Amino acid sequence: MILKRLTFIAGLLGASFSFAAEQATVRIGILATGTVNWEMAAMRHAGLDKANGVALDITVLAGPDAGKIALQGGSVDLIATDWIWVARQRAKGADYSFVPYSSHQGVVMVKADSAIRTLADLKDKRVGVVGGGLDKNWLLLKGAAQQKYGLDLATQAEPVFGAPPLLAQQLKQGRLDALLTYWHFAARLESEGFRRLIDGRDVLRELGVDPGMASLGLVFREGWAQRNRAALDGLLKGMDGAREALCTSDDAWAKVAPLSGESRPEVLAALRKGYCEGRITETGAAQTASAEKVYALLRGFGGAEFAQGGAELPPGVFWSAPAR
Known part of the structure; x- marks a missing residue:
């Protein structure tokens, strides 16, 4: 009996160690009141991080510029920012890539x-x-x-x-x-x-551009994504699930609503409505095509100072996962 119990416990420990080994740590930089923080919290509440093989290592950032510095310095793997910054960095030879996250504009x-x-x-x-x-x-x-x-x-x-x-x-x-x-x-x-x-x-x-095009997205180094494909895929899948929960489940929303820094019901309702309206529905080539149009327009409106040396949208701005 004792031997059987020890064997059973050993089996449980072995399963636990196996499960832990499957978890890939992703270091992500977020703003304390940003919507990515809402999704990270929703993922954890629903267990979507572990279910998708991801261990979240979260760094709270002082501001958007701090996130770019952290990403460039290698202290985080991902941040949320706009694709225009990615385009400028790629024009300078950096290997950052962008996965659409939100279609919110001004x-x-x-x-x-x-x-x-x-x-x-x-x-x-x-x-x-x-x-x-x-x-x-x-x-x-x-x-x-x-x-x-x-x-x-x-x-x-x-x-x-x-x-x-x-x-x-x-x-x-x-x-x-x-x-x-x-x-x-x-x-x-x-x-x-x-x-x-x-x-x-x-x-x-x-201006003749698809209104559903992305404004913000998750940004990371292409080399990191290629080495950590399973981790990135798990994170994106978990965030999709969290996003769906926040927009369809009042209970899921109630758990993360305090992270917005608001307590007034009418403001919280407006924030939830706005957040859900910004969900991305178009991905892939359609996003790149829209970005190319917008980049050309912005260069025309802002001139060379806007483009900072890049006359056209550099290839690879939008992440395209290589076939396995």
Whole structure:
């Protein structure tokens, strides 16, 4: 009897060690209030990390730039950022690749009772712009205004550049007439009664581009992905499952909602709605084709300073897994 029990325990330990050996550690850098953090938490709550053979090693980053530094320095394997940064790095010879994650673009917000109804109405208005003068959302918005209305927002409006919270406050105080900001700040403003003038999907439509194209994605070195194919595949599968759970299960959402830093029910509802609307539905060649169009447009709107030496979208920006 004792021998049988020892044999049984040894079998359990052997299975445990085998299971642990199958777990591949993935070091991922995230922002504390970012949506990738929501998905990492949802993965862990549902056991989707272990079920897909992944052990998550998470580093909380101080900001987007800190993530790029961590990735370049080798202290993390993956971060979330935009494909334009990847294109610039590949133009310089780096081997970063991008897997589409979110289709969220910038959103222009105005007060609910504002007389501003179209981009043409932004003439002579103070427009807050999150990011700098070469931010893709700003360049695309300028391009759409120029193309449809012959309006040069850079000279015929008054752009005010700054950080999202500061500019949101200025909009609330009436010191700005409109604000181009990130989707989650727009969702908060919308829940407080502000109105969307136009969002990035509408801008892309105006410019003849598929509105479902990716804006943000997971970024990693191509060499790392080739050496850790199973880990990357497991992570992506786990994140797909977490994303589905957050958008279909109230219980799954309730567990991660505090990570947003919000407690107001109406704001949480707006954030969840916005997050789910940004899920990627088009992948593969369609994303690359859209990115090539947008890159050409941005180069035209922003010039060589935008492209930083790359005249065309470099090959390999979007990850294409080699056949096994």
